[in-house]
Amino acid sequence: MLNSMMKTKIFAWVDRRTDAGAIIKSQLTEYPAPKNLNYMWNFGSLALLVLVLQILTGVFLAMYYKPSAAVSYGQYTVAFDSVERIMRDVNFGWLIRYMHAVGASAFFVVVYMHIGRGLYYGSYKEPRELLWIIGVVILLIMQGAAFFGYLLPWGQMSFWGATVITNLFGALPVIGEYLQQLLRGGFAVGDPTLNRFFSLHYLFPLLLAAIVGGHIHALHVVHSNNPEGIDLTKEEEKIMFHPYYTVKDAFGVGVFLLFYCYFVFFNPHAWGYFIEVDNYVPANALSTPPHIAPVWYLTPWYTILRSFPDKLVGVLAMGGSLAILFALPFLDRSKVRSARYRPVFKQMVILFFIDVIVLGYCGHEPPTPVLKLVGQVATAYYFAFFFLLLIVPKFEKTKPEPEGI
Ligand code: HEM
Structure with missing residues (x-):
């Protein structure tokens, strides 16, 4: 067993060569976080x-x-x-x-x-x-x-x-x-x-x-x-x-x-x-x-794939639904960040969460005509969400943000 004295000596030895103490302090223990x-x-x-x-x-x-x-x-x-x-x-x-x-x-x-x-x-x-x-x-x-x-x-x-x-x-x-x-x-x-x-x-x-x-x-x-x-x-x-x-x-x-x-x-x-x-x-x-479906965490994207009769379009839509996430920071031009102060965005984003759950459910189940239609509507909203982000900030009346926390 190392006693604490030894530990301190070893740590000091490592610290002199790596600056580990300062890094731990600035990045972990004393890292300043919002309260x-x-x-x-x-x-x-x-x-x-x-x-x-x-x-x-x-x-x-x-x-x-x-x-x-x-x-x-x-x-x-x-x-x-x-x-x-x-x-x-x-x-x-x-x-x-x-x-x-x-x-x-x-x-x-x-x-x-x-x-x-x-x-x-x-x-x-x-x-x-x-x-x-x-x-x-x-x-x-x-x-x-x-x-x-x-x-x-x-x-x-x-x-x-x-x-x-x-x-x-x-x-x-x-x-x-x-x-x-x-x-x-x-x-x-x-x-x-x-x-x-x-x-x-x-x-x-x-x-x-x-x-x-x-x-x-x-x-x-x-x-x-x-x-x-x-x-x-x-x-x-x-x-x-x-x-x-x-x-x-x-x-x-x-x-x-x-x-x-x-x-x-x-x-x-x-x-x-x-x-x-x-x-x-x-x-x-x-x-x-008889029924092949991916594990639950991949089923939303599987539904997007299945929502198009043409296989190539389905594959591109599925790829696009993930790729569009990269563009998100540049699509949403609102100056206000938190949904707390963006009433329209708040509704949109809550609907988006429900939408992804619906997509997941549809992808998990065998594709009946009704579920297929539900999946298509959910796919349409998935993409619409990102395009709405381009438009909504232009007319959304945001609530006043607090001066500080
Ligand atoms: C292995 C997976 C991941 C790990 C271990 C991880 C780890 C972390 C940690 C430790 C933080 C700081 C604590 C927190 O804000 O919760 C953080 C913040 C953040 N992460 Fe991740 N993350 C992962 C995946 C992702 C993914 C998939 C995204 C987005 C697509 C993401 C986006 C962000 C953002 C935007 C922040 C800043 C949040 C804020 O300050 O409000 N992360 N992440």
Whole structure:
């Protein structure tokens, strides 16, 4: 055991060579934060926690997981078998797998709340445009990582989900077919696909970790927005990050862990297809499941894709619905940030949140004519929201913002 004297000496040694003390002080303990941040500001630190959990549990899973579609004994493949071995034979394998599977959904819950907060309080607006843009890059990488990971158990849903999504790339003109084959490593989803998806599934979270570093650096240059959405001019409006927000974030972590543990230990299948029944059926290229849908966190975009009869238009709309997020800071020209002081925007953004939930629901269910129509209307509003942002600030009567907080 190091005694505190030793620790101080070691720290002083490191500090002299790295300036670590000053960095910790300015970026963490004494980092000045607005004094009125509400609980919606907890989701950034929670996303960080889940990212770490996903990387840790993923590394342990990879020690036992085998990315091979070769047939092992009988009808099962090596990949499918290795997941079953993790669940049944590896010490605490079931726990690590459930933590990872529930963690994937938890990651999206937390990040979607984080994005929703940014939208509502106008955190994407000047001077935080780049911070937002880095966030959108993070979102795309997260979606990629989740999609690649979903193939790994090599169950029916894994196989057919990957087949449907890689098929989409084939719809793109000129490069489509080439891209599709590049992703699959051949003409159909098979062993080479599994290998490259595993490789990318391991790589993407590490990329995420690096980009999240950039995200937090960008935040610390421009500082946090706040629920009022106003710039802080006086020192009394700020408080030190430690102990005020370390305690508040720790409370958030406690509440989050209650939910997380409930799902990991008592209801691991609740969040959907990752480990649901269809995926306990080994992948079979000769038997298409009656209903193929992505995991809940990708279903809003799946609905946008399905809303157009033409495949290419659907693919472009789906890509466009994500790409338009990059443009958001430049579309919304209102001088006022927070929805608290923007009555029209407030209605629009609340409707947008409901709209994304409706899109998610439609993508999850089999496409009946009614749901298809609902999905099309929801898709129309998704895009209309961004175009309305161009117009609304021209006539919106904003409420007076407070002088300070
Ligand atoms: C792995 C995922 C992510 C992590 C770990 C992360 C982390 C953080 C942290 C720690 C903060 C400061 C605390 C807070 O404001 O909640 C923050 C702020 C912010 N993040 Fe993220 N973030 C992630 C994803 C995203 C995404 C996907 C977006 C947007 C598309 C985004 C946009 C923002 C914005 C605009 C802020 C500033 C908020 C404000 O000051 O009001 N982040 N992020």
